[in-house]
Amino acid sequence: MSKPLKQIHLAAHFPGVNNTTVWSDPASGSHIDFESFVHFAETAERGKFDFMFLAEGLRLREQGGEIYDLDVVGRPDTFTVLAALAAVTERLGLTGTINSTFNEPYEVARQFASLDHLSDGRAAWNVVTSWDAFTGENFRRGGYLAEDQRYQRAESFLAAAHVLFDSWRGDEIVADKVGGVYLADAAAGSFTHSDAHFDIGGRFNVPRSPQGRPVIFQAGDSDHGREFAAAGADAIFSRHGTLEDGQAFYADVKGRLAKYGRRDDQLLILPAATFVLGDTDAEAADIAHDVRLAQVSPQTAIKFLEQLWNRDLSDHDPDGPLPSVDPVVGENTIARGRASVRMYRDPVATAREWRARAEAEGLSSRELIVEVTGRQNFVGSAQTVAERIDHLVQADASDGFILVPHVTPGGLDPFVDQVVPLLQERGTFRSDYEGTTLRDHLGLSVPAGAVGAASAV
Known part of the structure; x- marks a missing residue:
């Protein structure tokens, strides 16, 4: 018996200005005006x-103490944007990245529960940690946490948030017969949570939301991150978008679910994916080449080189060969404030690999950076891209993709107009929404302990 076709999950990532975005393209618009988000x-x-x-970015990225061309001045608050979008959309899920290292469970749970109400059950939370002392300077606690401590705090943070979400059973709101005012019974919102990171107790003041809990995403790729996702996430925002790499990641993470009493379909694997479309595969390849050159300017190439070499290379010729000196090993003085984590596990070995490749292929410094930082997952005609996406999903390399266009805000339009109809014709992507909540779209049930929305009677 043949395996039934999997249904493809598709989502869209609104990018900030970084090396996936061609901000210099005439079609590129504002990354802060609300109309772009709309x-x-x-x-x-x-x-x-x-x-x-x-x-989410809690601080503009810097290198050598200066803001550089991989970021943008102006990054609106996530909750503000998503709440506003809830008013101009009807079915689309609204997913926001919120940090568990520098926030508090009560505040974040309250914000997401509120967003779930405002959107009628379309909220999702991408739970991330931060290793960045540079970002930590923006917050009272400051500093940074080692990887194991970051994930311990994240696990405690999510557990506390679940206690808060579940503190309303769903049947605790009654109507005041006289004044028409809604009142809660004595047990409503009562909670306590105590562990090594949080010791909180009181009353949660947002009633049960339509999904019970927002959908939980996780984006870490380390062993700690994968285990964290297997234990409690609904979906993973992954970077593994090729067939072999995707299949290995898919099997690894799905294989961790059983020990937590979870089934394979209770955790979705959704890699980020870029795309370039053309009338033919050859035309798309030409466009993709031009896009990569625009994404990696000469100045950007130097910044990437400095991250590996850990030294000032501002006088280096990006159109010449790679630096002949070896990287400086030890504390990272270029990626300021990020000394706790190295960009590369073995910088000297990586530099040697880059030099060997550049020599073999006759690549300049910039051309080498274009190659090693390439993120173009799908390049071709609409037919080619549709076939490739379907193949990867059916081959269990993913459950779908989170698409990242290189032009904002109109870069998603060609994919929706050209590729989506072909996936619908193949019978592997919906022709219309069948439910109203994000959990409906993703095929996820309400978690145990979260028994549905509160109702007034």
């Missing part, structure tokens, strides 16, 4: 996507 969200909803995804 256009992007409405396009995703027109394409029947599961959700729209917002990343």
Whole structure:
């Protein structure tokens, strides 16, 4: 008996200005004006996507003490944008990245429960940690946590948030017969949670939301991150978008679920994916080449080289060969404030690999950076891209993809207009929404302990 076709999950990531974005393209618009977010969200909803995804940056990235061309001045608050988008969309899920290292469970749980109410059950939380002391300077606690401590705090943070979400059973709101005012019974919202990281107790003041709990995403790729996702996440925002790499990641993470009493279909694997479309595969390849050159300017190439070499290379010729000196090993003085984590496990060995490749292929420094930082997952005609996406999902390399266009906000339009209809014709992507909540779109049930929305009677 043949294996039944899997249904593809599609989502869209609204990127900030970074090396996946061609901000210099004449078609590129604002990354902060609300109309850009509206256009992007409405396009995703027109394409029947599961959700729209917002990343979060708690501080502008710097290198050598200066803001550089991989970031943008102006990054709106995630909750503000998603709450506003809830009013101009009807079915599209709204996913926000919120840090567990520098926030508090009560505040974050309250914000997500509120968003779930405002959107009628379309909220999702991408739980991330931060190793960055540079970012930590923005917060009272400051500093950074080692990897194991970051994930311990994240696990405690999520456990505390679940206690808060579940503190309303769903049947605790009654109507005041006289004044028409809704009142809660004595047990409503009562909670306590105590562990090594949090010791909280009181009353949670947001009633049970439509999904019971928002959908939980996780984006870490370390062993700690994979275990954290297997234990409690609903979906993983992954970087493993090729066949062999994707299949290995898929099997590894899904294989961890059983020990937590979970089934394979209770955790979705959704890699980020870029795309370049053309009328033919050859035309798309030409466009993709131009896009990569625009994404890696000469200045950007130098910044990437400095991250590996850990030394000032501002006088280096990006159109010449790679630096002949070896990287400086030890504390990272270029990626300021990020001394706790190295960008590369063995910088000297990586530099040797880069030099060997550059020599073999006749690549300049910039051309080498273009090759090693390439993120173009799907390049070709609409037919080629649709076939490739379907193949990867059916081959268990993923459950779908979170698409990252290189132009904002209109870069998603060609995919929705050209590729989505072909996936619908193949019978592997919905022609319309069948439910109203994000859990409906993702095929996820309400977790045990979260028994549904509160109702007024």
